[in-house]
């Protein structure tokens with residue numbers, strides 16, 4: 127059962143171009159709406175009761191999706207009715223299907239109408255990774271529904287000839303970033319006039335990020351050709367001034383749906399994510415993450431965030447000395463490699479992924495740019511930093527599968543950054559946890575996050591609590607080893623590894639491209655968690671003797687392992703993050719172990735794929751729904 131709060135507004139709507147001029151009127155209407163708030167109880171509905179086409183329901187069943195999440199319950203009927211929507215719901219709450227299902231249903235009825243000369247739907251997302259993810263989801267639904275709809279994914283880096291080829295089959299749906307549409311206009315591969323005639327639905331996904339990714343001008347240019355009758359959907363994980371700005375720029379007469387579990391801001395993070403923190407000095411962070419991973423007091427799979435690419439390499443080099451293999455993800459890697467790394471991690475080929483998230487890389491980009499400007503700095507010029515992809519976004523919105531733990535090795539630089547990072551676990555009906563390592567320098571930012579999450583609640587009841595499963599003794603027992611190894615991970619070794627990794631990935635990326643063209647289902651090519659150093663970990667570092675670990679930590683570790691076994695996860699996750707047994711078995715058969723992978727669409731019975739469908743029940747969520755203009 128959900129609590130639904132409606133805000134309704136009158137139907138007067140300004141034309142897009144006039145929105146900014148009529149801001150004052152808009153605000154007045156908002157106030158009226160606030161006064162009309164009402165709270166009603168809504169029963170849970172099934173997909174059938176939401177009015178979805180039986181083909182879509184069958185497709186969902188095949189994907190193991192049985193019941194709608196709260197945002198799907200709320201948004202689908204409105205979208206089917208043709209309403210403009212602003213939907214705000216927590217990360218991982220199922221917003222993608224909330225708009226995709228009704229969008230496809232609407233296009234089903236059009237699929238016979240081949241008179242159109244341009245697409246019926248644009249889905250605009252902030253990053254290429256997201257674009258790939260959404261494209262994969264749409265493609266698989268279309269395939270499972272067996273309907274004659276075509277979707278294409280465009281990237282602004284594509285040559286005009288590739289864009290033209292992609293659009294030649296007259297797709298109904300285009301998934302891309304906002305920058306790409308004006309490029310298509312400029313290249314003459316999309317006709318603004320044809321878009322004005324044909325576009326029925328415009329979706330802006332991860333709307334809270336679009337402006338901060340610098341797409342404002344692109345969006346304005348897209349909007350200028352969007353017909354008045356086109357339905358507009360704006361999906362967002364957080365509320366921020368950018369979402370309001372977009373709302374005014376893009377929507378008219380929207381229904382605003384805000385899902386939350388109460389009035390507190392903690393709702394921004396799913397309640398099925400337990401949030402912990404550990405206070406430690408900056409130099410003790412390596413020691414603490416080693417303790418967390420090596421003593422196995424956190425559940426795999428684990429996604430660790432760092433704030434710089436060098437830090438990612440430092441951590442990888444450090445961990446591999448202890449026999450913990452991890453893969454690296456950042457914006458300087460070629461796109462094919464990035465997508466492949468995400469696919470491999472999702473498929474369960476490795477348990478530890480170290481990601482440098484997009485916001486922090488903006489800083490690196492700026493620094494790199496500054497370095498390039500400084501003509502006197504010859505050293506910098508010689509060691510020109512590699513170009514980071516402007517449309518990179520591995521963190522926000524990416525649906526990492528079955529991540530049980532998110533570790534903030536470095537604290538994110540903003541509350542929104544924290545929410546998006548933590549939202550990579552506990553997705554849909556699953557649960558997860560997060561551990562933030564907080565140094566004294568980061569304490570102020572951490573307190574800001576705590577305050578935000580606490581909202582109006584008693585400040586003493588912190589949402590992020592101290593991590594309970596690691597004793598000081600257990601950490602100290604590893605100190606000597608950790609400090610010794612940390613010394614061997616020098617700046618030079620980091621720089622060399624980073625350069626080597628980039629060189630390898632550029633070669634890999636070409637291979638991946640060529641290979642996938644010939645073998646679109648082969649995922650096992652080029653493992654991304656290969657060790658960087660040539661020497662194998664020393665046995666005394668790889669295997670920590672049990673007597674070093676105190677009883678309390680051993681108990682915690684046992685619980686984690688039991689829980690993993692209960693989830694059926696131990697089969698998938700070999701000790702030390704190495705390749706798991708299931709993969710080994712398949713490799714021995716001689717075939718391609720992951721013949722289930724298809725970067726362009728359906729995911730097969732790949733590792734971890736089927737299991738995703740088995741969702742655990744979380745507590746019932748109360749939700750608020752607001753209707754407003």
Ligand SMILES: Nc1ncnc2c1ncn2[C@@H]1O[C@H](COP(=O)(O)OP(=O)(O)OP(=O)(O)O)[C@@H](O)[C@H]1O
Pocket residue numbers: 191192193194195198215216217218219220221222223362363522523524525549553554555741
């Ligand atoms: N009704 C459902 N039942 C079970 N799983 C679902 C359901 N709807 C979506 N999912 C799964 O939940 C995961 C998260 O969904 P999705 O990526 O759409 O979340 P989101 O709200 O867009 O998150 P974010 O804001 O982080 O992008 C996906 O793996 C998706 O397949």
